[in-house]
Amino acid sequence: MYLHELKIGNVILKNNLILAPMAGVTDLPFRLIVEKFNPGLVCTEMVSSKALFYGDEKTKKLLNIEGEKTPISMQIFGSDIETMGFAAKFLSDKADIIDINMGCPAPKVVKNGDGSKLLLDLDKAEKIIKSVVENSKVPVTLKFRKGWNNDNIIACELAQIAEKAGVSAITIHGRTRDEFYGGHVDLKIIKDVKNSVKIPVIGNGDIIDEQSANYMFEYTGVDGIMIGRGSMGNPWIFKQIQHYLKTGESLAKPTNQEKYEILKEHIKLDIFYKGEVVALNEMRKHIAWYTKNMKDSSQFRDQINHINNKEELLETVEKYFSRV
Numbered sequence: 001m002y003l004h005e006l007k008i009g010n011v012i013l014k015n016n017l018i019l020a021p022m023a024g025v026t027d028l029p030f031r032l033i034v035e036k037f038n039p040g041l042v043c044t045e046m047v048s049s050k051a052l053f054y055g056d057e058k059t060k061k062l063l064n065i066e067g068e069k070t071p072i073s074m075q076i077f078g079s080d081i082e083t084m085g086f087a088a089k090f091l092s093d094k095a096d097i098i099d100i101n102m103g104c105p106a107p108k109v110v111k112n113g114d115g116s117k118l119l120l121d122l123d124k125a126e127k128i129i130k131s132v133v134e135n136s137k138v139p140v141t142l143k144f145r146k147g148w149n150n151d152n153i154i155a156c157e158l159a160q161i162a163e164k165a166g167v168s169a170i171t172i173h174g175r176t177r178d179e180f181y182g183g184h185v186d187l188k189i190i191k192d193v194k195n196s197v198k199i200p201v202i203g204n205g206d207i208i209d210e211q212s213a214n215y216m217f218e219y220t221g222v223d224g225i226m227i228g229r230g231s232m233g234n235p236w237i238f239k240q241i242q243h244y245l246k247t248g249e250s251l252a253k254p255t256n257q258e259k260y261e262i263l264k265e266h267i268k269l270d271i272f273y274k275g276e277v278v279a280l281n282e283m284r285k286h287i288a289w290y291t292k293n294m295k296d297s298s299q300f301r302d303q304i305n306h307i308n309n310k311e312e313l314l315e316t317v318e319k320y321f322s323r324v
Contacts, residue, residue, distance in 0.1 A: 002217040003245040006040060006224045008200060009139025009168035011071060011096050013040035016224030017213075017238050018171075018202060019231060021046050021075040021099065021143070023106075028064050029269035030286070033262060034231060035070045037238040040224070042070050046101045048114075049078030049087035063094060064273070073141065076132070077101035079113040079124065085131035092137035097168075100132055102144040102158070105177045116177035119148045122158060129165040139168035143204070143226075146189040149178040155189050156196040169200040171226050181229070191220040202226050209237070210244035217245075233289025235262065256294070260321035263290045267314060276310050287317070295324045 006016040019026060019034050021043035031042045044063060051059035065072055074095035076087045084100070091098050102125060104115030111117075118125045133140045142162045147153040159170050172193045174186040185205030194201040203222035207213050208230040216225050231237050236254050243251045254262075266286060270279035287304050291297040300320045307313045 001245070002214065003242060006169075006200060008041075008097060008141060011139055013071060013224075014038075015040035015242065016202075017241055018073075018224055018226045019043055019238075020171075020204060020226045020228035021073070021101070022228055022232075023104075024282075024285075025232060027062070027282075028066065028068070028273055029266060031070075031072075032067060032269055033266050034235045034238065035068065036262075037235050038242065039070060039227075039238045041073055041097070042068070043073040043075055043099060046075040046077045046104065047087075049076045049083040050080060052076070052087045052090050053083040063091070065094065066273075071096040073097040073099045075099040075101050075143070077104060077109065077114045079118060079128065081124075081127050081131045084128050085135040088132040088135040088140070092135075095138055097139050097141055098132065098136050099141045099143055099171075100129060100167075102142060103173050105145070105180050110177070116145050116148065119145060119154055119158070119177065120152065122154060122161060125158065126161050126165060129162055129167060133166040140166065141169045141171065142167050143171040143173070145173045145175055145177055146186060147176045149176050152176070153189065155193050159193045159197045159201070163197045163199050167199065169202060169223075170197070171202040171204050173204040175205060187216065187219045190216075190222060194221050194223075200224065204228065206230075210241050210250055213241045214244065233286060233292060256321055256324055259290055260317070263287065263317060263321075264314065266290075267310075267317070271310055280308060280310065280313060283313075291320075296320075 006013040017039050019039050019042040023045050026045050047059050047062050074091045078084045102118045109115040146155040162170055172190050174190045190203045200223035202224040203216045203220050204226040207227050240251050270283050288301050
């Protein structure tokens, strides 16, 4: 059976469905919503090891885990060996698992030599991995892409380096940095990585529903799956995939009323943790994701983008859902 407990180092996850770390998305309110649908592990937004090293308070706020019960992975990025080691030590008292980001394709990350840029320098990547493992008191995982471009496919080599350096599990996204999120995920490279190491391998990319989750398991043989963009506006995906993997049957899609109740709670959580001004701005994208493909959603989103107080926002959302 594809759905099962997953052991990462000394941490045992109740299931092998994992919420991916996504910058600007997987903050505390979003994770609290997702946790209602029983993921095995959730991940924070990635944080800069240099920012932690220099004591940046804004960065520390990204690591707020108040009220969370699901095991939590905290993801760090950076290309400086010393600060990555410091970040691992700093997070060891907060996280259940520490994840190293070597997959982020964003230009502002790559230009500093961080994220997926490290796929071009495996010697440095190895030193960073060793520094994090040596300084961490909790299991360390590594998330990376299949390579920088199609002339630089290094996924299996990096997986073996990570395993040898003491990493407890790896997540492979089946695209190159050049591909960003375009085209289709390469399941063959994920399968090859799975066959190249003995530690758990987690497959990532294009998991948007029960069928794509099942096929990732079936084709690649991975030990777990990581769901990113498929969860945006759709936290139910974790419950839906679990049900499908257990029974072979699909659950009914959430009703508009169910969507409304979850969205309302998400808005209130965001306001509680971030304050009205920040929350109203940040919730606009989430509201767009929740209401995607719903009736008159484009006009509704335009209306939402001009609202500047929480009472009006909640009232407008309620009116829209009662109408559709």
